[in-house]
Amino acid sequence: MGMGHVILRVTIKLLFAPIVLFAFYVQFHGDYGPGGGFQAGVILAVAFVLYALGFGLEETKRAIPPRFLTFGMAFGVMIYVGTGFLTLFLGGNFLDYNVLDPDSHHNAGQHLGILMVEFGVGMAVASTMLQIFYLFAGREAEPSDDAW
Amino acid sequence: MEIPFEPGFSWTVLIDLSLLTLLMLCGLAMVRMRRLFGVAMLSGIYSLLSAAFFVVLDAVDVAFTEAAVGAGVSTVLVLSGMALTSKREQRVSSRRTILPLAIVVIVGAALVYATIDMPAIGDPNSPANAYVGQAYVERSPEDIGVPNIVTGVLASYRGYDTMGETLVVFTAGLACLLLLGSGSIRGGRKVTDPAPSEDEASPVGEAPAPARPLSDGPR
Numbered sequence: 264m265g266m267g268h269v270i271l272r273v274t275i276k277l278l279f280a281p282i283v284l285f286a287f288y289v290q291f292h293g294d295y296g297p298g299g300g301f302q303a304g305v306i307l308a309v310a311f312v313l314y315a316l317g318f319g320l321e322e323t324k325r326a327i328p329p330r331f332l333t334f335g336m337a338f339g340v341m342i343y344v345g346t347g348f349l350t351l352f353l354g355g356n357f358l359d360y361n362v363l364d365p366d367s368h369h370n371a372g373q374h375l376g377i378l379m380v381e382f383g384v385g386m387a388v389a390s391t392m393l394q395i396f397y398l399f400a401g402r403e404a405e406p407s408d409d410a411w
Numbered sequence: 412m413e414i415p416f417e418p419g420f421s422w423t424v425l426i427d428l429s430l431l432t433l434l435m436l437c438g439l440a441m442v443r444m445r446r447l448f449g450v451a452m453l454s455g456i457y458s459l460l461s462a463a464f465f466v467v468l469d470a471v472d473v474a475f476t477e478a479a480v481g482a483g484v485s486t487v488l489v490l491s492g493m494a495l496t497s498k499r500e501q502r503v504s505s506r507r508t509i510l511p512l513a514i515v516v517i518v519g520a521a522l523v524y525a526t527i528d529m530p531a532i533g534d535p536n537s538p539a540n541a542y543v544g545q546a547y548v549e550r551s552p553e554d555i556g557v558p559n560i561v562t563g564v565l566a567s568y569r570g571y572d573t574m575g576e577t578l579v580v581f582t583a584g585l586a587c588l589l590l591l592g593s594g595s596i597r598g599g600r601k602v603t604d605p606a607p608s609e610d611e612a613s614p615v616g617e618a619p620a621p622a623r624p625l626s627d628g629p630r
Contacts, residue, residue: 306479312487388580391584399587
């Protein structure tokens with residue numbers, strides 16, 4: 264890695280942690296403010312996309328290997344669907360979160376269920392976005408017609 | 412129950428108008444521009460402007476999504492897709508643009524005509540605000556108890572819809588993986604077919620095809 268784009272790289276290093284922190288804030292604060300799993304997942308993926316733009320795709324793939332992303336895509340969806348089946352097995356309807364904590368008088372079951380499905384959404388979206396970026400950015404450009 | 416509502420002038424209309432004008436200029440510039448890099452950048456700006464417009468409409472969740480997805484991820488994806496193709500759009504002879512232009516003008520005129528029937532912005536009696544929307548606003552504090560009603564509707568009242576949306580995102584990633592994943596879901600690790608043994612060689616006497624790696628490693 265040469266000294267090219269040194270300002271860009273320092274800026275990306277400075278921005279990376281706040282972006283990831285903001286993603287988690289959006290993820291877990293979605294009940295109280297704007298945001299939620301979809302937005303948080305995209306923001307988390309954007310942090311790594313930014314890293315890849317500055318430091319190269321291979322470096323990013325060493326930090327987060329593509330096979331993790333394949334796993335994360337499926338696991339996020341599984342958390343969501345699994346929450347639905349959990350409520351089924353606890354005796355409620357599909358995705359009826361109240362059965363998660365039936366004795367609560369302040370909707371703790373709803374809070375817990377929303378947190379769980381939003382976590383699944385966030386994981387699925389972040390993994391999918393980064394996976395798509397890997398796949399597009401990892402392809403070599405065909406030589407254009409006027410290259411020879 | 413009719414709620415009295417008098418649509419009148421407010422100063423935010425000026426913000427609306429300036430944002431919409433900028434959106435229109437942005438769209439026109441995208442049509443005129445031939446350099447695809449500029450078009451990608453302008454589409455990011457377009458998304459950011461529409462995010463600002465959604466904030467004016469008090470739809471902060473939508474604005475957030477538009478800013479993150481439209482201005483962030485899709486610009487990067489369009490750019491990385493653009494790196495695989497040529498940098499300039501080819502010129503099209505003006506005779507071939509007549510039919511698309513006519514279609515665009517007719518559809519646009521129909522849409523403008525349809526807006527005449529639309530309720531005014533913020534009308535509490537409009538169908539979107541009156542029936543089920545009002546019920547969500549009224550019942551959400553005791554049903555769900557989440558301060559952000561949008562999250563309550565998204566994840567609880569319409570949790571089944573959101574599951575479908577998550578599956579759509581998952582399917583999109585899966586389709587990209589299948590189309591561009593170069594044969595291996597494990598990130599392009601080498602997968603080699605075992606060479607066919609002698610007695611499995613083709614009966615017509617052709618030379619057996621050489622073992623070929625399904626994937627030539629990470630590129």
